[in-house]
Amino acid sequence: MNHLTEEELILNYYGEIDRADQPQIDDHLAGCDECRAASAELGRVLHLVETTPMLEARPGFERDVWARLEPQLEANTGGLVRRSAKREGGWRAWFAAPQWALASGVAALLVMAFVAGRFSGPAPVALAPAQAAVSPDRILHAAVGDHLDRSQMMLAELVNAGSDQPDVFAGEQSRAADLVSANRLFRQSAEQSGDAAIADILEDLERVLLEIANAPADVTSGERADLKSRIETEDLLFRVRVIASEMRQRTRTDREAGDRGKQRPPIS
Amino acid sequence: MQESDPHVVARARDGDREAFRALVERHSRYIFGLAQRMTGNAEDAEDVVQETWLKAHRQLSRFEARADFRTWLHRICVNCSIDLIRARRHREDAHDPADLEEGPLSERGSESQPMPDRLAASAQVGARVQEALTRLTSLERAAFTLRHVEGMSIEEVGVKLGLKTSATKHSIFRAVRKMRAALAPYVGANL
Numbered sequence: 001m002n003h004l005t006e007e008e009l010i011l012n013y014y015g016e017i018d019r020a021d022q023p024q025i026d027d028h029l030a031g032c033d034e035c036r037a038a039s040a041e042l043g044r045v046l047h048l049v050e051t052t053p054m055l056e057a058r059p060g061f062e063r064d065v066w067a068r069l070e071p072q073l074e075a076n077t078g079g080l081v082r083r084s085a086k087r088e089g090g091w092r093a094w095f096a097a098p099q100w101a102l103a104s105g106v107a108a109l110l111v112m113a114f115v116a117g118r119f120s121g122p123a124p125v126a127l128a129p130a131q132a133a134v135s136p137d138r139i140l141h142a143a144v145g146d147h148l149d150r151s152q153m154m155l156a157e158l159v160n161a162g163s164d165q166p167d168v169f170a171g172e173q174s175r176a177a178d179l180v181s182a183n184r185l186f187r188q189s190a191e192q193s194g195d196a197a198i199a200d201i202l203e204d205l206e207r208v209l210l211e212i213a214n215a216p217a218d219v220t221s222g223e224r225a226d227l228k229s230r231i232e233t234e235d236l237l238f239r240v241r242v243i244a245s246e247m248r249q250r251t252r253t254d255r256e257a258g259d260r261g262k263q264r265p266p267i268s
Numbered sequence: 269m270q271e272s273d274p275h276v277v278a279r280a281r282d283g284d285r286e287a288f289r290a291l292v293e294r295h296s297r298y299i300f301g302l303a304q305r306m307t308g309n310a311e312d313a314e315d316v317v318q319e320t321w322l323k324a325h326r327q328l329s330r331f332e333a334r335a336d337f338r339t340w341l342h343r344i345c346v347n348c349s350i351d352l353i354r355a356r357r358h359r360e361d362a363h364d365p366a367d368l369e370e371g372p373l374s375e376r377g378s379e380s381q382p383m384p385d386r387l388a389a390s391a392q393v394g395a396r397v398q399e400a401l402t403r404l405t406s407l408e409r410a411a412f413t414l415r416h417v418e419g420m421s422i423e424e425v426g427v428k429l430g431l432k433t434s435a436t437k438h439s440i441f442r443a444v445r446k447m448r449a450a451l452a453p454y455v456g457a458n459l
Contacts, residue, residue, distance in 0.1 A: 007437070010444050014415060016422055044455035045448050046416065052397040054301030055310065061300060062293040065314075069292060069321050073285070149430055156427045167340045170330035171347070174323075 004028060004035045009042050141254055144186050144198065145247030151179055151205055152240045158212070159228050159237060169215075169224055176212035183209055201243050204236060273337045281328050288328075292321055295338060299345045305417060306349035308402045308409050316352060320345040346418065350428055353410045393454050400450035404443050411436055412443035 004012070008025060011017050017025050029036050154175045161168035187202035208231060215223070231237060271290070279287035296317055303316035323344050331340055401409060407429065414425040426436035 045451045052394045055304045057297050057300040062296045065296045066292050167335050
């Protein structure tokens with residue numbers, strides 16, 4: 001056997017070598033001083049990372065956190081959070097509260113723009129080149145893809161959570177509630193535009209999202225297991241992944257098509 | 269004697285603002301460290317801490333009393349960090365997702381690598397580790413931290429970050445390679 005590659009050493013360190021290959025790796029390590037030394041050195045480096053204390057916050061950090069947080073708590077309860085003006089824009093927009101509300105709002109605007117574009121006929125005035133470059137299809141595909149990615153993450157969290165992790169369910173419940181309204185808009189838009197496959201998956205997804213979002217606070221572990229089982233038996237997670245992947249592909253194709261205004265057929 | 273978490277949480281759930289404040293003061297330092305490790309810089313970490321508390325406040329009524337509060341908070345913080353990384357990825361990834369690996373974050377500090385002889389001894393090894401972490405791209409750091417520190421499997425990391433398993437592996441491989449190169453002098457390696 002050749003010497004172990006760096007990738008094999010790393011996977012071995014993390015115990016992620018395929019079970020079938022593990023005996024071969026073990027045998028090689030037992031008989032090869034060079035690989036054993038490399039493996040030990042890798043272990044020392046990674047141990048160093050592990051044992052290095054995390055960066056300390058500056059003195060008075062907790063006080064500053066509270067000072068910045070307190071004014072937002074009232075609004076937080078009411079569903080509107082003012083962000084700190086310390087630094088503007090960027091990813092913080094994604095954190096506007098509730099967590100996904102802004103994303104849903106943006107998605108709603110995108111869908112409205114998309115639907116308006118589909119049903120209102122040609123614009124009376126010529127668009128500026130920069131505006132014309134972004135087609136409604138491209139915007140919708142990107143927005144639906146993004147929405148499905150988020151839904152997929154949430155479903156995966158639920159399916160992967162153990163029955164002894166009720167806090168995971170509670171956390172994902174909040175995400176599900178935030179995803180419902182965006183999902184509804186996307187579904188209606190897909191129905192109107194004749195994208196049957198997208199409309200179907202969004203309809204199934206909406207049913208599950210509503211069920212998760214509306215589950216009582218004292219939902220039992222049996223009920224959670226039942227929900228997980230239905231997500232699995234309906235292949236919902238897999239189907240969401242497939243359509244999300246299709247949306248990403250469409251977005252890439254739309255981008256490549258650029259200004260040509262290429263219209264893509266619905267998924268069949 | 270300090271009141272235990274479950275008692276303080278119970279009061280906070282009943283709307284006691286001072287109790288929530290006590291939780292913020294008790295745990296902010298811990299979640300800052302975690303967020304800093306995930307995001308790679310203090311400024312983003314502060315924002316993640318802020319968002320973590322806002323989420324915790326919104327979801328406090330759903331917190332199971334028998335669960336460990338810090339563990340619950342830890343999970344929220346990891347999710348907030350991932351949201352940040354993924355949102356940033358959407359912004360940075362205007363063209364090709366593969367470009368992200370060479371994104372702006374990877375360039376941070378690239379011209380400021382201190383020479384080994386300037387790092388006096390063990391007290392500075394920690395700083396060297398921190399610096400090595402900042403040299404990773406946002407995806408590499410997140411994948412590496414989730415695998416190495418959080419103990420998730422590569423498959424779980426992929427699900428969290430929305431990556432295929434092969435892409436997740438490669439992010440981790442690159443991260444480990446960079447960490448080895450940066451830290452080899454401190455473990456007596458000969459790379």
